[in-house]
Amino acid sequence: MKRIFPLLLTLLTATVLHAQSYYWVMLTDKGNAVFDPYNYFDTHALARYQACGADLHDLSNYPLDSDYTKQVNDLACEELGASRWLNAMAVKATPDQAERIGALPFVKAVLAIRSDAQLAQHDNDNADAPSDGKNATRLTDQLKRMQGHLFVRNGLDGSGLRIAVFDGGFPHVDTHPAFAHLRDGKRIVDTWNFPNKKADVYGWNSHGTMTLSCITGIFNGRQLGLATGAEVMLYRTEVELEPAKEEVWWMMAMERADQYGANIVSSSLGYGKERYYTTDMDGTSLVARAANMAARKGMLVCNSAGNEGTENQWKTIITPADADSVLCIGGTTSSLTQYNHIYFSSYGPSADGRMKPNVSAFGHALAATPSKDSVTYVDGTSFSCPLVAGFAACAWQSNRNLSAMQMKEAIERSGDLYPYFDYALGYGVPQASFFTETRQTADPTFRFEESTDSVTVYIPEPGCRTTVFYNKQRPGGMLDHYANLAIESRTPVRIRFHKASLDSCTLNVWFDGYTNSYLLTAADQVRWSDTSLPFRPNVASEDGDATHSFRLNRALADNKPSARGIGGRWHRELYVDFGSMVNTESEELTLHGFSSTAHIGLRHVRALGKYYSLGAAFEWGRQRYNLDKTSNNGLDTRFGLDADHDVKFKQLYHNDWSLEVFQRVCFVRGGLLSRGIYWDLGFYGSYSNFHYKLATKKNNGVPAMEVDITNPAFDGRYFWNWGMTTRIAYDIVGIYARYRMTTCHIADDAVCPIRLPRLEAGIELNF
Structure with a gap:
């Protein structure tokens, strides 16, 4: 047991170094792949390709070469999926396997996948909306703000268009009354659950149910979304426990939307500080490239701007909202009389200076909720996005001759601020009158x-x-x-x-x-x-x-993002540890029961990348060694303790001030403070002092004895110590261990040897 902790640390380090990660394997070509577009594409997709003049036989539509994929799969642990558009496979592999895959002659690059999809939903008050009863359909304020009554008056409800919705799940969409018209009209035309590889999407995260209702919902006589006549395609792409795969599933959902004839994509997901830096929001991420490609194939992609407006380490939009061809949608307050940016909506521009967001809509909206099959008020650009996606379907229905990019431009021009713009609201809130009436030149007001x-x-x-x-x-x-x-x-x-x-x-x-x-x-x-x-x-x-x-x-x-705080270049952590000393060697002083320990300290963490940091900590700690009162130790002789004494307790208190340096590896972002799952490994040095307590009872004429002494004044080696530390934690809670490398002796070995246990383990709270 003498080297048990160093051995465990070595094994843990080796495990991390050889841990399986996720990679995009970018291929050089399509090899001998063959492709029949008329067998692959839905008839609606064929019609869309013809209408926009896109090439059905474009190489991006071809499948990956089967021989290439077989060779990659033979080396990888698991295939997560594939992208025709990127000519890439997503795989799970060890670093060694990834290196061997990268050496294959048809592999252009192997790129690590480390991403975490953000649902663009802000904390909300979850206030249930009162029921109006089943009266004639009336518009909610979120639709009135976009002049939705003009679409209704002109019979524009998105009929003839297909809208693909990417989200984390759609519970109760198959039963909720807000979607009865979709079910009755058989307008849910395709579903796919990418994490579970099946068609069932009617469960999991309720976020998708809410966003879908802002596109097409009708509840108790109130219209929640404008595109009540559109067909919808529901794709589950987000799983909180497997964030590294979500970008892969998002890409696959986009290609499936293309295959099954989507005209509009509504994505209330995005990728930001967990993987990228603000300088990366320039339209070059893989998902941004896919969104731009979708536009070339005739699809209008709507994406939430994000809710990072108050995040000091971010503030700006997320990807793929940064893509040039994407309609990036910000949020306004829910007022029909005042015109304000809602505080959490992310700001533009893109990192390369392009105007974002493009337009805005209510960031506080009424949406369907699976809870009691009712409706509730929710916050986030997650809901601004589907409101505009539903608007876009009605607008496009009014003129089907427009291409996707022409429709994007038309929606921008319909904004009530146009041609004025800013980086909070874009061109403002889209107005239906642009598509239903002859637009008059505004009279000067100043x-x-x-x-x-x-x-x-x-x-x-x-x-x-x-x-x-x-x-x-x-x-x-x-x-x-x-x-x-x-x-x-x-x-x-x-x-x-x-x-x-x-x-x-x-x-x-x-x-x-x-x-x-x-x-x-x-x-x-x-x-x-x-x-x-x-x-x-x-x-x-x-x-x-x-x-x-x-x-x-x-x-x-x-x-400009702040360098301070989680997600910035550095941050501080206040922490407390609670644990116990543990015997690991036979030579150690035997402990009796729980020997409690406590530490409080402050860490300074410096990020060297999104997933690797270095840090230092300064702390005070105390260990209480509850010594076995029935076992003799060297100090018994020093204080004249013998068999006639009835021992009440023997306690040794070890106080130290420590300085630690460590490295941190983050595996997955997330949690209340966005620290995610991380592992620390470090070394510490400490200056120590001891406090020894001994008490006996009166026994057969032997008087009671009490000993209370600090830093015993005899030979010893205990003032300066050093050791190793490790922690594995999720966000604010974790487990820790400390192993003292020095042999801490309280007294001279020849006179009264006391060798203290080395290992300490327990739980940590990190604030």
């Missing part, structure tokens, strides 16, 4: 007034409640600053900007449906080039009654 040193936005008729949007746009098109200003005034309002605050940028302003822009003249640009002032307006009304407040006031620099 004008620019210029003086020597300033430009003023003059609003002659502000009304009691006024919302003004403005931004500062660089010559290259990116926004340097944008704001949403709420003003209350009964008299004309002037919003003044100093010219020195504009630099060479364009001032864009939107108010009450009208947009206009102002750019400094060349002479003014030269005049003010050496002067820099904050981009901050002065607001005043003619009679001085104006009050104003910023509902949003944001600069591009505000998107």
Whole structure:
């Protein structure tokens, strides 16, 4: 038992080094694969290909070469799936197997898969909505905000279009009254459960039930989504316990949606801080590439922007919402009278400077819930996305001659802020009138007034409640600053900007449906080039009654993620350990029962990558050794203890201050604090002191004795120690072990040897 803990650490290290991981195996070509598109594609898919002019015989549609896949499978532990579009296989393999797979002549690259799908659902109040009874169908506010009544009036309900929904499960969709019209009309045309490899999707995560209802739901006379006449395809792609596979399943779902004729994809999933960095949100991830490819094949892909607006280590959109061809959808508050970005909705732009999100919709919505087959209010861009997907189906029904990219552009142009945009709301909330009525040119609602040193936005008729949007746009098109200003005034309002605050940028302003822009003249640009002032307006009304407040006031620099906190470059952890000392060697002092230990400390963790970190910790600890009172030890002789004494207890308290250095490997992200499942391995050094307690009872004339001494003043080697540490934890709770490498002697071996146990183990709470 002498080397038991080092041996266990060695075995654990070897296990981690040879652990099975997930990989994309990218192939060089399709080899001898053959393909018959008319046998592979559904008739709806064939019609879509013909309508958009895509090539049915495109090489991306061909299957993978069977000989290639066999050779890879012979070397791998398991095949997770395959992507025709990427010409790639997803496999489970050890690092050694992955290296051998990479050496195959037809393998272009082997890429590690480490991802975690994020459901773009924010914490919600789960407030059940009251039932209205079975009256005539009425629109909920989330649909009124998009002028959904105009689609209803014109008989546009998404009929003739297919919408594929990617999510974590669809419990009760086969029984919930909100989807009775889908079941009765046989409009659920395809289902597939990618994790379980079967058609049943009517279970698991209720998130999919909620998002589907925002596309097509009708409950007790209330219409939850606009596309009540569309056909739907339900694909389960997300499993919390197997996050590394979710990106594979998302890719496979996209290809199945293509095969079975989807026109629109609604994905309330995405990938962000668990795998990527904000600089990666540039449309180049594998899922972003697949989304762009789907657009070329005639599908409109709608994806949630994400709920990272308040995440200091992220803030920006997630992928595949960053893809150029994807309609990225942000969130607004649920008001028909006020126009605000909902606080958690992720901000744009993409990492390469493209405008995102594209449009927005309610981020607080009424949705069906499997609980009691009812409805509830929920939060998240998870619900903004399907609301717009349902809108898109009705809009596309109004003009089936548009391609997917033309429809994406049309939805952008239908936004109620267009042509104004910002990185919180995009072009605003899509409006049905763009597709059902002749759009009128907006009448001017303000004008620019210029003086020597300033430009003023003059609003002659502000009304009691006024919302003004403005931004500062660089010559290259990116926004340097944008704001949403709420003003209350009964008299004309002037919003003044100093010219020195504009630099060479364009001032864009939107108010009450009208947009206009102002750019400094060349002479003014030269005049003010050496002067820099904050981009901050002065607001005043003619009679001085104006009050104003910023509902949003944001600069591009505000998107910079914080280096601190989980997901950043470094973070701190406060932890407490509770455990027990354990005998592992025969020479050790025998313990009696539970010998409790406790530690409290602070760790500093520095991320060197998404899954590897180094850290240091400083802690105070105490171990209480409950010594076997029936066994003799060297200190008995020192204190005159003999067989005539009736021992009550023998206790040795070991106090130490420790400094630890360690490495951390994260296997899976997740949990309350997003730490996921991780393993730490390190070394510690400590300075120690001891406190010895001994008590006996009076026995046959032998008087009772008590000993209470700190740091026994005789020869010993116990002040300085070092050892190894390890922890395996999930988020805030885990198990730990410490093994002291030094032989801790309380006294000289020749006089009264006491060798303390080395191993300590217990549980840890990490905050």
